[in-house]
């Protein structure tokens with residue numbers, strides 16, 4: 412993208428008015444042309460204005476010299492070469508377009524070259540207030556630079572298009588609304604670039620729709636800022652995290668909306684100016700929001716800062732130029748679109764990271780809701796829900812199912828004597844020992860403080876009594892060893908098998924009754940609940 416600084420080929424002069432072409436070509440106004448410095452044409456008025464390019468030295472005709480007017484955007488020009496009566500008309504879109512050249516510049520051949528002091532007259536219709544550099548390039552250089560221009564623009568517009576497709580896919584695929592804002596931002600940016608950059612001329616109906624109406628590109632520009640403000644407010648969670656900055660952006664969006672409405676009615680360039688000032692305020696506000704977010708270690712803000720810093724610098728350079736404070740180098744023409752594409756890329760990655768983080772948080776919350784932190788057992792709501800499903804399946808498949816309720820004997824005493832921390836460790840060890848005696852598809856859940864529920868699918872009462880006995884032995888077989896202390900512990904257990912047509916609630920009630928049967932029988936034993944009576948199995 413090495414922009415070659417054009418050699419000073421011309422003295423450039425401007426006439427403040429729009430007299431008849433015959434008068435200008437006859438030299439009647441030559442004395443009124445005022446010299447301007449540099450090699451660029453720049454107007455803020457939309458009324459046609461005359462410009463004169465006078466060759467400082469002869470331009471030989473050998474290498475097919477071309478008059479090149481850079482960054483034409485929506486501007487149209489009529490060009491009178493020396494000695495010609497009829498002008499050559501040029502513009503990026505419409506009948507004046509020359510599709511033999513890229514949208515980088517308006518190009519007019521100078522087949523005779525130019526003699527020193529010979530003048531070319533231009534009648535300029537400047538719809539885009541961006542300076543147009545004027546130079547003479549050999550045809551071969553024009554083509555070389557055109558190819559580079561096409562490659563770069565394709566890369567930028569292609570990147571925006573791919574990101575927009577990804578945003579659309581994510582929006583539809585995972586239903587995350589912020590991707591819709593991102594999609595709107597990317598599409599509006601791409602359309603803005605393609606309309607002012609002239610690429611829309613490749614699609615005839617778009618070119619016809621856009622024609623040379625500067626309002627369309629402007630509308631997309633305003634929409635792009637509006638959409639990106641909305642996306643970024645959402646992305647950085649400004650309503651909650653930085654409400655004051657949020658209000659500034661909200662105000663910017665209201666002004667942008669008003670400007671969009673005004674654009675329907677008028678093409679006044681004041682709209683572009685106000686739009687650019689709002690863009691500057693939005694960009695600086697976003698920049699501050701991302702610096703504050705980064706300072707507060709908000710992860711999204713890192714991505715935002717990365718994508719926004721170059722954009723803020725570019726916007727400041729651009730607005731400064733539009734306000735006439737300075738002239739930007741030629742590479743700015745590419746810096747802006749590349750800034751858009753890179754910004755879009757970083758934000759897409761950032762948003763994906765954000766969504767990933769949300770999912771991790773959700774998974775973590777769901778894990779906390781499902782598993783007890785102390786013992787790793789299922790929580791009460793989780794095991795109740797699964798038990799309900801297993802009971803239904805057992806009824807349908809006419810298969811047996813049993814449950815075991817157990818409670819640590821005199822657990823309060825362990826707490827009282829050794830403290831809650833040791834009590835916690837005792838619970839953890841008991842849970843570990845008992846769970847190791849179960850099959851992988853048995854369910855193990857913490858029902859209350861020191862009360863555990865075990866669900867044994869495909870298991871009849873007799874087998875379940877055996878399992879419960881194993882659980883009992885796993886705890887009382889040896890004392891719990893905690894921080895150098897040996898604490899004897901035992902369990903009381905109650906077992907019940909599902910009856911035909913019985914509800915999960917009723918099954919649990921019977922197991923609970925059996926458990927209290929064990930407590931009443933002196934603890935450290937297993938009691939089964941049959942239809943008729945409590946059956947004490949082991950003690």
Ligand SMILES: Nc1nc2c(ncn2[C@@H]2O[C@H](COP(=O)(O)OP(=O)(O)OP(=O)(O)O)[C@@H](O)[C@H]2O)c(=O)[nH]1
Pocket residue numbers: 785818819820821822823824826830831832833834835838859860861930934
């Ligand atoms: N360390 C600890 N203690 C708990 C926890 N949850 C409940 N507890 C205590 O466990 C004890 C339960 O006591 P109970 O089951 O009512 O009675 P117990 O002392 O075990 O006596 P029995 O059940 O009649 O044998 C209470 O002192 C609770 O404070 C916990 O997560 N950690």
